[in-house]
Amino acid sequence: MPKPSREIARKHHYVPEMYLSGFVGRKGRCFGVDAKERRPFKSRPKGIAAQRDFNLIEAPGIPPDALEKELSKLESVLAPGIKRVRETASFGTDGKDREDVINLITLLAVRNPRTRNDMQRIYTEMFRAMLAAPFEDKAKWEAVVEAMKAAGKWPKDEPSDFEGYKEFVENNLDKVKAHQNFSLEMELEALETLYWYFDARKWRILKAKEDSGGFVTTDHPVCIRSPGSLNYGAQFAPGLGLSDRDVLFPLSSKVALVGRMEGGEDIVELDDKGVADFNATVMGYAIKQIYAADDQYRYTRPAGKPLGKGCTLLQDSNLKVRES
Known part of the structure; x- marks a missing residue:
């Protein structure tokens, strides 16, 4: 049997490596928690949030990994804008970086x-x-x-x-x-x-203060919640068109976004409590894995309980598996 002219990509990321790079710590690795297997782990972005043949096409005359290759090209186009927003906590002046962020959010939501x-x-x-x-x-x-x-x-x-x-x-x-x-x-x-x-949403940029522990992300990073409330991961949240729902999206361990139907686009700094509230909803939307730069992040727990920390997350009875 003749060998294929090139190697076919079979490991397909549904959360892009370039996005996950915003949540790496020492040695370029993410600190992760797997709620299903009840274990912590460290991994480079290449090794997580991927599934075999997730973008595989079966059609005559079309390479099976054609879509995967095109998506990789798109992510490379978006990457510089994502990097600038992370570094400046700003969409810039020409709207291009904002457009790149919206494209990334849409890809991850769908x-x-x-x-x-x-x-x-x-x-x-x-x-x-x-x-x-x-x-x-x-x-x-x-x-x-x-x-x-x-x-x-x-x-x-x-x-x-x-x-x-x-x-x-x-x-x-x-x-x-x-x-x-x-x-x-x-x-x-x-x-x-x-x-x-x-x-159409008004995107508020959130900056985590130095002593806040930082933002986390997951294998399902686009989240919806009612303003001022904690969601803890309702999988079938109300539609995006409703004006009383916020879209939460962590962009890096230091920068996150909240999309609202009303208000303006501004920048707000969050202390450890504000970051913990944000993290609680994001973590609740995880399919099974949570990613962060290290294990010192914080998250809000049920009323009357102190803030949780990443280093003790596996001992928290509220950590649930929400696999689809």
Whole structure:
């Protein structure tokens, strides 16, 4: 068998390495906590928030990793603007850096394992319902067959036995699943629509004070919460279009963003309590992993309890697994 002309990329990041680089500490590593496996770990961005074949395409004449390659190019284009916002805690004057940040937020909100799995379940149920619908009664099936014959799509001399086709569909319906190609197409279409939801918000830049412990991120970093409240990770939060919901997005261990429908775009410094409140919601949205520059970050715990710290997070009974 001839060798492929080039190596195909199979490890695909759903949270980009360039984004995770904002949460590295010593030796360029993130300090992580895995809520499912109940263990701490240290890793370079290359080793986390990735899934085999997450962006794989199956189509004749198209390299399987074509989308992965194009997404990598896009992330490289966004990276300089993201870096400037991190370093200056400012969107600059021409709006380009703000645009780059909004594009990154949109990518992360749309393309992640939780959303992918949720949408694939919906698509699969829809496809199964469509296949089963003609067999609710014989008249429906006959109407479908006649329509296909009129369109020239029914095989010549093929019998249209209602009971036989019905039995075949019922016996094989559980094998019908939405193909990943379809999911990828839907995600790409959603990017353009959702970009404008995020762009319409007024983005407040948050700066963590030196002694605050810093911001954290997760394997699902775009979060929604009611203003002034702690969310602790409602997976099915209200829609982005509602004016009484904030979008939270950590950009680095020192800079984070809050998108609101009202108010202006400004810069606010947060002390340890403010950073801890922000972190609590972000951590609650994690699928299973939390990332930070070190283990000294803080997060708000339920009323009456002191602030939690990263170094003791695994002993906290509120740490839950929220895998999709």
